[in-house]
Amino acid sequence: MISQKAKYALRALVSLAKAGHGQTMVIGEISQQEAIPKKFLEQILLELKRAGFVTSLRGRSGGYCLLRAPEDIRFGEVLRLIDGPVAPLPCLSLIAYRKCDDCSNETNCEVRHVFMRVAMATRQVLDSTSVADALTGASEID
Missing domain, CATH: 1.10.10.10 (Winged helix-like DNA-binding domain superfamily/Winged helix DNA-binding domain)
Incomplete structure (x- = not known):
């Protein structure tokens, strides 16, 4: 959230x-x-x-x-500036990686595998959606 x-x-x-x-x-x-x-x-x-x-x-x-064109301001970069990493688990963060305290093996962690897909989809939407897209209701997602 x-x-x-x-x-x-x-x-x-x-x-x-x-x-x-x-x-x-x-x-x-x-x-x-x-x-x-x-x-x-x-x-x-x-x-x-x-x-x-x-x-x-x-x-x-x-x-x-x-200062920048609305087309050049991505939701993802604003969220990272204000809230920090955009990852549902610390072990999935690209900029603030941290091993989960309760995980013995990231490679075999079923929870991590599911949330990795969530994180990738979320990043894709946030990093491809600009302020200009928000104005028009458009998205670069197919």
Whole structure:
């Protein structure tokens, strides 16, 4: 299950994508439009800014805007930034592998075999779905 923070981050990115290329939105606008608590949104946008997804502009036409095209922002990379590894078991994580404490043999672990298929399918969907796809309801999955 993804965290509320990750869900809000994705919703904020979608909201910025809806605004259009190079268009800024102030935090209050995003907060109201997406029903995200303003203080929490500030923290999320700062994290997204540090990671190079968004930028902020000061002044009269200031606010936040996407730094990358919506087509280039994948759900998987946002989830990994906010929530960490996208794996149902620690022994299946690509970036934070850890042997399961209760497993004596990963090669023969029936549970691992099933969840490996789940992890692969999940990664495939998340890493092939962009913010632009979310706007259109499209997916690159056949």
